[in-house]
Amino acid sequence: MSITAQKLNFVYNAKSPFAKHALKNVDLHVESGEFVAIVGHTGSGKTTFVQHLNALIRVQSGSLVVDNHDLSSKKLNLKALRGSVGMVFQYPEYQLFADTVLQDVCFGPKNFGVSKEQSEVLAKEALALVGLGEDVYNKSPFDLSGGEKRRVALAGVLAMKPTTLVLDEPTAGLDPRGKKEILSLVKRLNKEQGITVVMVSHDMDEVFENADRVVVFKDGEIVYDLPPSQLFQNEQELVAMNLELPQMARVLNVLRQNGIVLQGDLRTVDDVANALQNLKGGDC
Amino acid sequence: MFRDVTFGQYYPSNSFVHKMDARVKLLLCILFMVGIFFVTSFVGFLWVTLFLALAIGFSKVPLKSILKSVKGIVVLLVLTALLNVFFTKTGNLLVDWWIFQIYDDGLIYAGKMFLRLVYLVVGSSLLTLTTTPVDLTHGMESLLKPLRIIKFPAHELALIMSLTLSFIPSLIEETDRIIRAQKARGADFDTGGLVQRAKAFVPILIPLLVSGFRRAEELANAMNSRCYEGSTHRTKMRVQKLGWRDAVGISVVVVVFSAIFVVHATKGAWSNLVPWLYF
Ligand SMILES: Nc1ncnc2c1ncn2[C@@H]1O[C@H](COP(=O)(O)OP(=O)(O)O)[C@@H](O)[C@H]1O
Ligand SMILES: [Mg+2]
Numbered sequence: 003m004s005i006t007a008q009k010l011n012f013v014y015n016a017k018s019p020f021a022k023h024a025l026k027n028v029d030l031h032v033e034s035g036e037f038v039a040i041v042g043h044t045g046s047g048k049t050t051f052v053q054h055l056n057a058l059i060r061v062q063s064g065s066l067v068v069d070n071h072d073l074s075s076k077k078l079n080l081k082a083l084r085g086s087v088g089m090v091f092q093y094p095e096y097q098l099f100a101d102t103v104l105q106d107v108c109f110g111p112k113n114f115g116v117s118k119e120q121s122e123v124l125a126k127e128a129l130a131l132v133g134l135g136e137d138v139y140n141k142s143p144f145d146l147s148g149g150e151k152r153r154v155a156l157a158g159v160l161a162m163k164p165t166t167l168v169l170d171e172p173t174a175g176l177d178p179r180g181k182k183e184i185l186s187l188v189k190r191l192n193k194e195q196g197i198t199v200v201m202v203s204h205d206m207d208e209v210f211e212n213a214d215r216v217v218v219f220k221d222g223e224i225v226y227d228l229p230p231s232q233l234f235q236n237e238q239e240l241v242a243m244n245l246e247l248p249q250m251a252r253v254l255n256v257l258r259q260n261g262i263v264l265q266g267d268l269r270t271v272d273d274v275a276n277a278l279q280n281l282k283g284g285d286c
Numbered sequence: 287m288f289r290d291v292t293f294g295q296y297y298p299s300n301s302f303v304h305k306m307d308a309r310v311k312l313l314l315c316i317l318f319m320v321g322i323f324f325v326t327s328f329v330g331f332l333w334v335t336l337f338l339a340l341a342i343g344f345s346k347v348p349l350k351s352i353l354k355s356v357k358g359i360v361v362l363l364v365l366t367a368l369l370n371v372f373f374t375k376t377g378n379l380l381v382d383w384w385i386f387q388i389y390d391d392g393l394i395y396a397g398k399m400f401l402r403l404v405y406l407v408v409g410s411s412l413l414t415l416t417t418t419p420v421d422l423t424h425g426m427e428s429l430l431k432p433l434r435i436i437k438f439p440a441h442e443l444a445l446i447m448s449l450t451l452s453f454i455p456s457l458i459e460e461t462d463r464i465i466r467a468q469k470a471r472g473a474d475f476d477t478g479g480l481v482q483r484a485k486a487f488v489p490i491l492i493p494l495l496v497s498g499f500r501r502a503e504e505l506a507n508a509m510n511s512r513c514y515e516g517s518t519h520r521t522k523m524r525v526q527k528l529g530w531r532d533a534v535g536i537s538v539v540v541v542v543f544s545a546i547f548v549v550h551a552t553k554g555a556w557s558n559l560v561p562w563l564y565f
Contacts, residue, residue, distance in 0.1 A: 058469060081472065084470060085472065089470040091463065091467045091470070094467065096464065096493055096496075096497055097467040097468060097471075097489075099488065099489045099490075099492035099493050109471055109473075109489065113472030158471060159471065
């Protein structure tokens with residue numbers, strides 16, 4: 003659902019010599035059903051911001067409204083909020099603990115008071131979503147491969163049926179195929195079920211391909227908030243912030259510099275190839 | 287929330303005592319702890335108090351930090367004092383009430399025992415407040431080195447200690463992360479009965495153990511692949527050197543405790559001449 007942050011500020015270890023101003027006047031609005039990517043150099047405050055969305059970090063100053071929950075209020079209903087905002091941490095496989103995969107995925111729904119039978123139904127649905135079948139239900143989560151573990155962890159969040167999904171670098175450390183699987187799943191949830199997605203990422207290619215909007219953090223501030231096709235035209239500024247350009251954005255920029263302006267929302271190699279072909283009248 | 291917990295009790299400063307060699311401080315601390323048991327009179331305690339005041343002054347550690355460690359043994363202090371008061375049956379009877387008799391010797395013993403314990407804690411916390419845990423382990427290793435002749439694994443012991451120390455911050459961070467992740471899945475650590483609360487810790491403890499083992503294995507592999515071998519002669523990156531401060535520190539402590547040992551050893555001869563010295 004929708005997210006509105008206004009003048010959000012956060013200081014770690016306030017009033018001590020180690021004080022760190024991690025968020026500075028962050029204003030951000032995310033519409034219901036949007037796919038927003040958050041990028042920025044390490045230490046720019048991305049994790050601090052997204053952990054606010056689930057009240058894992060409480061608002062110090064400014065206001066934050068997620069759904070109809072006012073996160074700066076003392077009377078916040080934490081359970082209800084955490085049930086509707088699913089949070090996938092960086093390296094979520096490190097939070098697995100139960101004897102079997104099924105039990106682990108049931109942990110979330112059970113905490114929200116869902117009956118044992120019903121939570122198993124939810125768990126099986128979630129496991130099917132992430133592409134894991136019956137054969138893993140009774141395996142120990144510690145016996146799975148890295149990619150499978152991560153999908154189990156993701157299922158553990160999806161089983162709570164969140165309406166907003168917050169992911170902190172969900173593909174870090176995965177092989178290309180594992181990355182693709184996770185991303186296409188997130189994209190599918192966003193497109194088919196209308197789940198709002200906020201995803202922190204270091205991989206500009208995946209950002210370029212999937213996000214509706216890209217928010218760039220720098221030293222705790224938002225410096226850009228643009229659709230990817232517009233953002234990545236600012237080549238020099240991004241490079242100065244230690245951010246790489248996506249492959250396709252670089253291709254488009256070179257084409258543009260050579261006077262070839264392609265129309266439409268082009269994200270993938272196929273999109274660009276098709277557009278070029280159309281431009282040339284099909285004889286390419 | 288866990289990052290607020292400062293590890294150990296090192297108090298960073300640049301003082302005279304901080305700059306002393308860890309080995310010297312360790313040895314002097316041991317001497318102090320042994321010496322304090324030879325102090326049997328209030329005059330002696332006054333003498334030690336003067337010494338401690340000097341040491342604390344030159345360490346620039348606030349008295350508050352030192353008293354904090356004394357607070358940790360308050361129960362022990364009260365208990366020993368009470369036992370001494372009620373179970374000493376010599377001297378003049380002061381109070382006789384129901385089954386309790388209090389003699390003046392009991393009060394004196396209790397007072398001395400109380401001071402001795404407090405000074406033990408103050409002395410040892412002065413060591414840990416002015417020496418980083420890493421320096422302390424290196425110091426211990428180098429002091430235990432001679433024991434290698436009898437196959438005592440001094441280096442390995444020090445390695446285990448310093449690895450433990452260096453793992454603590456990352457384990458604290460990991461715990462914090464796991465707690466947050468399980469909270470995000472609706473885990474509740476604050477409500478419910480005792481059994482329920484204990485059960486709520488399983489989703490934290492298991493991932494923590496798993497990651498502890500994983501880290502340990504990774505570290506072992508990294509060390510093995512670089513052909514690490516403990517027993518061979520290894521050099522240190524930071525070499526500890528004795529300086530003038532150590533000489534001054536040693537001299538002061540030696541003078542202070544020589545006086546105590548002399549007074550103690552000559553008890554029979556002097557106690558009639560200067561009775562106040564032995565009160
Ligand atoms: N628990 C914490 N205590 C103190 N400082 C922190 C803590 N977590 C993060 N920081 C600091 O806050 C800043 C922002 O961190 P973070 O939000 O994790 O950045 P990112 O996710 O963009 O890499 C960094 O400078 C980091 O060192
Ligand atoms: Mg981060």
